[in-house]
Amino acid sequence: MTVGLIPGSFDPFHNGHLEVVERASRIFDEIVVAAIRNPQKSEPLFDLDQRREMIGESCAHLSNVRIVSIATLLVNVARDVNATSIVKGLRAVSDFESELQMAQMNRSLSGVETLFLPSSSHTSFIASRLLREVARYGGDVSSFVPEPVRRRLDEKFPRVTP
Amino acid sequence: MTVGLIPGSFDPFHNGHLEVVERASRIFDEIVVAAIRNPQKSEPLFDLDQRREMIGESCAHLSNVRIVSIATLLVNVARDVNATSIVKGLRAVSDFESELQMAQMNRSLSGVETLFLPSSSHTSFIASRLLREVARYGGDVSSFVPEPVRRRLDEKFPRVTP
Amino acid sequence: MTVGLIPGSFDPFHNGHLEVVERASRIFDEIVVAAIRNPQKSEPLFDLDQRREMIGESCAHLSNVRIVSIATLLVNVARDVNATSIVKGLRAVSDFESELQMAQMNRSLSGVETLFLPSSSHTSFIASRLLREVARYGGDVSSFVPEPVRRRLDEKFPRVTP
Amino acid sequence: MTVGLIPGSFDPFHNGHLEVVERASRIFDEIVVAAIRNPQKSEPLFDLDQRREMIGESCAHLSNVRIVSIATLLVNVARDVNATSIVKGLRAVSDFESELQMAQMNRSLSGVETLFLPSSSHTSFIASRLLREVARYGGDVSSFVPEPVRRRLDEKFPRVTP
Amino acid sequence: MTVGLIPGSFDPFHNGHLEVVERASRIFDEIVVAAIRNPQKSEPLFDLDQRREMIGESCAHLSNVRIVSIATLLVNVARDVNATSIVKGLRAVSDFESELQMAQMNRSLSGVETLFLPSSSHTSFIASRLLREVARYGGDVSSFVPEPVRRRLDEKFPRVTP
Amino acid sequence: MTVGLIPGSFDPFHNGHLEVVERASRIFDEIVVAAIRNPQKSEPLFDLDQRREMIGESCAHLSNVRIVSIATLLVNVARDVNATSIVKGLRAVSDFESELQMAQMNRSLSGVETLFLPSSSHTSFIASRLLREVARYGGDVSSFVPEPVRRRLDEKFPRVTP
Numbered sequence: 001m002t003v004g005l006i007p008g009s010f011d012p013f014h015n016g017h018l019e020v021v022e023r024a025s026r027i028f029d030e031i032v033v034a035a036i037r038n039p040q041k042s043e044p045l046f047d048l049d050q051r052r053e054m055i056g057e058s059c060a061h062l063s064n065v066r067i068v069s070i071a072t073l074l075v076n077v078a079r080d081v082n083a084t085s086i087v088k089g090l091r092a093v094s095d096f097e098s099e100l101q102m103a104q105m106n107r108s109l110s111g112v113e114t115l116f117l118p119s120s121s122h123t124s125f126i127a128s129r130l131l132r133e134v135a136r137y138g139g140d141v142s143s144f145v146p147e148p149v150r151r152r153l154d155e156k157f158p159r160v161t162p
Numbered sequence: 163m164t165v166g167l168i169p170g171s172f173d174p175f176h177n178g179h180l181e182v183v184e185r186a187s188r189i190f191d192e193i194v195v196a197a198i199r200n201p202q203k204s205e206p207l208f209d210l211d212q213r214r215e216m217i218g219e220s221c222a223h224l225s226n227v228r229i230v231s232i233a234t235l236l237v238n239v240a241r242d243v244n245a246t247s248i249v250k251g252l253r254a255v256s257d258f259e260s261e262l263q264m265a266q267m268n269r270s271l272s273g274v275e276t277l278f279l280p281s282s283s284h285t286s287f288i289a290s291r292l293l294r295e296v297a298r299y300g301g302d303v304s305s306f307v308p309e310p311v312r313r314r315l316d317e318k319f320p321r322v323t324p
Numbered sequence: 325m326t327v328g329l330i331p332g333s334f335d336p337f338h339n340g341h342l343e344v345v346e347r348a349s350r351i352f353d354e355i356v357v358a359a360i361r362n363p364q365k366s367e368p369l370f371d372l373d374q375r376r377e378m379i380g381e382s383c384a385h386l387s388n389v390r391i392v393s394i395a396t397l398l399v400n401v402a403r404d405v406n407a408t409s410i411v412k413g414l415r416a417v418s419d420f421e422s423e424l425q426m427a428q429m430n431r432s433l434s435g436v437e438t439l440f441l442p443s444s445s446h447t448s449f450i451a452s453r454l455l456r457e458v459a460r461y462g463g464d465v466s467s468f469v470p471e472p473v474r475r476r477l478d479e480k481f482p483r484v485t486p
Numbered sequence: 487m488t489v490g491l492i493p494g495s496f497d498p499f500h501n502g503h504l505e506v507v508e509r510a511s512r513i514f515d516e517i518v519v520a521a522i523r524n525p526q527k528s529e530p531l532f533d534l535d536q537r538r539e540m541i542g543e544s545c546a547h548l549s550n551v552r553i554v555s556i557a558t559l560l561v562n563v564a565r566d567v568n569a570t571s572i573v574k575g576l577r578a579v580s581d582f583e584s585e586l587q588m589a590q591m592n593r594s595l596s597g598v599e600t601l602f603l604p605s606s607s608h609t610s611f612i613a614s615r616l617l618r619e620v621a622r623y624g625g626d627v628s629s630f631v632p633e634p635v636r637r638r639l640d641e642k643f644p645r646v647t648p
Numbered sequence: 649m650t651v652g653l654i655p656g657s658f659d660p661f662h663n664g665h666l667e668v669v670e671r672a673s674r675i676f677d678e679i680v681v682a683a684i685r686n687p688q689k690s691e692p693l694f695d696l697d698q699r700r701e702m703i704g705e706s707c708a709h710l711s712n713v714r715i716v717s718i719a720t721l722l723v724n725v726a727r728d729v730n731a732t733s734i735v736k737g738l739r740a741v742s743d744f745e746s747e748l749q750m751a752q753m754n755r756s757l758s759g760v761e762t763l764f765l766p767s768s769s770h771t772s773f774i775a776s777r778l779l780r781e782v783a784r785y786g787g788d789v790s791s792f793v794p795e796p797v798r799r800r801l802d803e804k805f806p807r808v809t810p
Numbered sequence: 811m812t813v814g815l816i817p818g819s820f821d822p823f824h825n826g827h828l829e830v831v832e833r834a835s836r837i838f839d840e841i842v843v844a845a846i847r848n849p850q851k852s853e854p855l856f857d858l859d860q861r862r863e864m865i866g867e868s869c870a871h872l873s874n875v876r877i878v879s880i881a882t883l884l885v886n887v888a889r890d891v892n893a894t895s896i897v898k899g900l901r902a903v904s905d906f907e908s909e910l911q912m913a914q915m916n917r918s919l920s921g922v923e924t925l926f927l928p929s930s931s932h933t934s935f936i937a938s939r940l941l942r943e944v945a946r947y948g949g950d951v952s953s954f955v956p957e958p959v960r961r962r963l964d965e966k967f968p969r970v971t972p
Contacts (some may be wrong), residue, residue, distance in 0.1 A: 002488075002513065023599055027488060027571060073785040087515060090602065092259045096582050097740045103604050108789060113509055116576065116602035118589050121445045125266035130761035137235040139271060164326075164351065171395065184436055189326065247351060254745045258420050264443050275347055278414065278440035280427050283931045287752035299721040301757060312371060397947040418584045421902045428935035433949060449590035461559040463595060534706045578907045611914035623883040625919060650837065671923055675895060677814060682880065702819060715823065744906050751928050761833055763928035766913050800855075 004028035004115070005083035007074050010035050011044045012153065013055045014131055014145045016123035018090035025062045025118055032081045033059065035069040045132050050152070056149035075110035086114040121133050166190035166277070167245035169236050172197050173206045174315065175217045176293055178285035182251035187224045191201045194243045195221065197231040201286055207294050212314070219310035228308035248276040253286050328352035328439070329407035331398050334359050335368045336477065337379045338417035338455055338469045342477045344413035348439055349386045357383065359393040368457050374476070381472035399434035410438040417450045490514035490601070491569035493560050496521050497530045498639065499541045500617055500631045502609035506575035509603055511548045518567045519545065521555040531618050536638070543634035561596035572600040578612050652676035652763070653731035655722050658683050659692045660801065662779055663704045664771035668737035673710045680729045681707065683717040693780050698800070705796035723758035725737055734762040739772050739784045814838035814925070815893035817884050821854045822919050822963065823865045824941055824955045826933035833927055842891045843869065843881040854940050860962070867869035868959035874875045885920035896924040901934050 004024045010017060010033075025031045035051040038044075046054070048069040056067045070077050078086060086106060088099055096116075103114035126144045134141050135153045142150045166186045172179060187193045197213040200206075206258075208216070210231040218229045220228045232239050240248060248268060250261055258278075263278035288306045296303050304312045334357075336372060349355045359375040362368075365428045370378070373395040380391045393402050401412060402419060412423055419438075427438035450468045458465050459477045466474045490510045496503060496519075511517045521537040524530075532540070534555040542553045556563050564572060564604050572587055572592060582602075589600035612630045621639045630634045652672045658665060658681075673679045683699040684690075694702070696717040702714045718725050724732060734754060736747055744764075750760035774792045782789050783801045790798045814834045819826060820843075835841045845861040848854075856864070858879040866877045877904035880887050888896060896916060898909055916941045941962075944951050945963045952960045 008253065027599075027601070037810070039705070069543075072780060073787050076785075090582075090586075092263070096576075100576075100604050101773045101775055101778065105605050105775075105778050105782070107606065108773070108791070109782065112206070114604060115513070116604065118586050118600060118602065120593065121449055121590050123268070124448075125263045125445055127263055127267075130267050134267070134271065135308060137238075139235050139237070187438075189439070230392050252420075252424075254749070258414075262414075262442050269444065274349075276442060277351070278422050278442065280438060280440065283428050283935055286934075287749045287756070288932055289749055289753075292753050293747065296721060296757065299724075301721050301723070305756070310731070312350065397944060397949050399949070400947075416587070425902070425935045425937055429940050429944070432935070432953070433944065436514055449587045449594070451591075452923075454587065454591050458559060458591070458595065461562075463559050463561070466853065467594070578911070607773055610772075610919070611769055611911045613911055613915075616911065616915050620883060620915070620919065623886075625883050629918070633814070674922075675925070737911075738906075744900075748900075748928050752931050755930065761837075762928060763837070764928065766910050766918065766924060766926065769914050 002027075002031065002084040003022055003030045003082055004085055004087040005032050005034060005074075005078050005081060006087045007034045007036050007077070009038050009044070009128065010051050011046055011128055012131060012145060012149045013051065013058055014128060016040065016089060016091065016119055016126040017094070018058055018146055019120060019123055020087070020117050021059055021065060024087045025065055028084065028087075028129075029064065031065040031087075032077075032083065033065060033067045034077055035067070035075070037069075037071045037119060046152070054146075054149050054152060055057045058146035066068070072149070073109075075106050076156065078106075078110060078112045083112060084109050086112055088114060088116055089119055090116045091119045119161075163187075163191045164246040165192045165194065165244055166247055166249040167194050167196060167236075167240050167243060168200050168249045169196045169239070170234075171200050171206075171290065172213050172217055173208055173290055174293060174307060174311045176279055176288050176290060176311065177222055178251060178253065178288040179284060180220055180308055181285055182249070182255060182279050183221055183227060184224065186249045187227055190246065190249075190312075191226065193224070193227040193249075194239075194245065195229045196239055197229070197239065199231075203244060206317075208314070216311050216314060220308035230286055234313060235271075237268050240268075240272060240274045248274055251275060251281055252278045253281045253289070253313045257276070268294065325353045326351075326408040327354045327356065327406055328409055328411040329356050329358060329398075329402050329405060330411045331358045331394075331401070331450065333362050333368070334375050334379055335370055335383055335452055335471045336455060336469060337371050337375065338450050338452060340413060340443055340450040342382055343444060343447055344441050345389060346386065346409070348357075348411045349389055352408065352411075353388065355386070355389040355411075356407065357389060357391045358398070358401055359391070360398065361393075361395045369480075370430055370476070378470075378473050378476060382470035388456065397433075399430050399436060402430075402434060402436045407436060408432065410436055412438060413443055414439055414440045415443045415451070445450055487515045488513075488570040489516045489518065489568055490516050490571055490573040491520060491560075491564050491567060492534075492573045493520040493522050493563070494574075494588060495524050495530070495614065496537050497532055497576065498617060498631060499544055499612055500612050500614060500635065500636045502575060502605055502612040504544055504632055505606060506547065506610055507545055507551060509528070510573045511551055512568065513547075513574075515550065517548070517551040517573075518563075518569065519551060519553045520560070520563055520590070522560065523555075523557040531642075540600055540638060541634050544632035547610065561598060564592075564598045568603070572598055574600060574602055574603045575605055577605045577613070579596075579620050590592050594609060650675075650732040651676070651678045651680065651730055652733055652735040653680050653717075653722075653729060654735045655681060655684050655725070655737075657684040657686050657692070657776065658699050658703055658727050659694055660779060660793060660797045661699065662704055662774050662776060662797065664739065664767055664774040665738060666706055666794055667768060667771055668712045668735070668765050669707055669713060670710065673713055674737045676732065676735075677712065678767050679710070679713040679735075680725075680731065681713060681715045682722070682725055683715070684722065685717075685719040693804075702794075702800060706794035720728075721757075723754050723760060726758060726760045731760060734760055736762060736764055737767055738764045739750055739767045739775070811839045812837075812894040813842065813857060814895055815838055815842050815844060815884075815888050815891060816895040816897045817844045817846050817880075817887070818898075819848050819854070819893060819938065820861050820865055821856055821938055822941060822955060822959045823861065823868055824936050824959065826901065826936040827928060828868055828931055828956055829933055830897070830927050831869055831875060831950055832872065834897045835875055838897075839874065839892065840886075841872070842874060842893065843896075844878045844884070845877070845878075846872075846884065847881045855966075856890045856962070864959050864962060868956035872935040885916050885922060888916075888920060888922045888950075893922060896922055898924060898926055899929055900926045901937070939940045
């Protein structure tokens, strides 16, 4: 059985992330999406539990996908879930290099491979960092995130009527 | 009438920024320079008012340029000033990708286009981040910033005589 | 009056090119599209006259756009048509660097500036080089090129029914 | 059943290619390696048949891998072999962008996804272009290519004793 | 006499850094390694004194290398030690651009040149940022750092037995 | 004694190349500039002998520099001249990656290191490829090349009076 592990901050989970999960779920027998605590980003928009919940609701239509949240090394999770590969979406060249470093480091630490899925062109400009900024100012991000994420963003940041 | 909107942190405004404003002022009927509050950078060197003042003095010779400072979404400002295009300077490849993401996001949110003006080669290495560091240690940045900026930097960080 | 000069091989002209012309035509009073002979590519798919014709038909709906074909230095054309700026579409990081070199060289030779317009995300993967290859093998490129180009490609390379 | 299609010029097939095939063969049920005729490179070192033969001998230890050579559009082959995904190795940033364009074009033409496998660090500098040059001058490439390729290169370009 | 100055955060010093020092020590008559305080990174893993100590022990086998720690502008140190060149390791494309900006700024401020030494392929994925994260979670970094660094990391973050 | 080997096509040798030679001649005891035959570029502008001559005249003011022309593997030349390092100028990110591959390949073949010297900002846009094109059309390249190169270009391509 092949198991793909998709890690990320997912703060928030957006349509570009969802697309990667959907495509990977057609390649692997099972997909584990892992929301990770990023120790370098001090103030997340949503805490780990909220993120896991939102991802779960957004992926409810995918029967071979389950969600975990982690505060440990990714390679430990990979071993625990018997991951065949780590799977990452790739949006841009600047993503690629730091992802490549992490992929080679993870492989060196544990032998687990990393596979990259390129973003489709219509989601390649969606970035959590930009979404957080737009949402904070009351902008409309409903075309960039799944419905369960949009609802929580609307609760947190009431929309400004232009 | 064409209106170009040039946004940035401008902390501080330097000769590379000035050059972009000068060149854009020859292409557009009117230019609006917008100093923006960057919520991710917690401690700016100069506050928004000081930055607006310095940019204003540095651009005093350009009759079709006016300066605003903003703490809202850029696309809202673009709508308020009837901007024909957002205009950004491009120094390097690494600038390009995040700028491209922002350009596509802004276009998707509001329909406003972004135009890029490449830096001329002799200003391409000037970066506000490096200038802040050099000035903090008492280094001489007078050949990289307009006179009104140099004066304020000298007040803030007395020059160290080597 | 502002005049934008849009140079390119345009072999063939595709929807990504058309989009750049359309957007530039809203910023500049007049647009000149210049099909250039690339001395380094020995066997073009279409000759310069055919390319000029195809671009003309594809841009017929844009009243302030005219087409020329050139076999001289771009900066000479820029001077002849009184171009305010050269305008180039930017698709990708790898485009950016050689474009930046050319922009700085052209500026150094003649003082003419270059402006960059980023591709919209849904055309960013369309490249003439890929289209030529797909068309040569009888693939269907009709969703990537304007109708006048599709017609000529179909004449040249009869479509293979899958 | 999952089928991975690995296309390339493979002129010559080297240890970096072999590593990608080996890793992909552990992720997919079946792997098809496709040696493609590149119409833009006029004089290949080895013809398509020789390349298919060399790849076959180099992958003889992998029971779920078969080799084809093609002179048609990749997406046609993908359909013919019922490929679940196209699989490409990624060595460097500069590879990434043109690969991403091709991936998006292929997806748009046929719906077939492309997966990327990053090179391991110790093969990332091996490039067929460099190997051809070294071999032509009689240099020793035996540590960069599988034995069946080394043998044929030695026949073609007798080694120069330093 | 030629003097090479190798600056860095070195938090922690790793095998990729050591390799650059070893190679530079064969090109220059004397090497000065300078551990710098990075004012933008608020909480270093090791303080400047600890870093200088670790680098010193790690380079004890190199007779023409000495270590300093600095909290001033790099160009001042370059002048104080009569550096012929600044020497930096280059791992990746994304390193290159910001390094190039700094090199041009330093040259403009003081006339001192910067030389780049590319990482060897087997150390190119080692990054202090990743090592800090792995060590914090009790992962094993012993194959990526010199023995004196490993010992101090083990004291700080007791290893987790898997 | 340290010996730096600077290889290149130098077709033609320009001010960016000259600057690298001048800077390297202050770091190394001796510099060897090697004009190489590029088997992939079929029609050079100047043949190898002409290039060696032009480089020699352009570097006549540098007493520790000598010029060779080669039609063999670079690593063989490096061994023959006892090179301590290969030295390359770096203009741009896109140069960097293929240079890095070559550096790692050369190191793997022969143990010889490669050092990179970044272009100064005012020569970073000068590229032989662009100069050949400008010169062919009778444009003025006199501010981009040394006098001995300008003279030969003028003989080959009579200047067009604008």
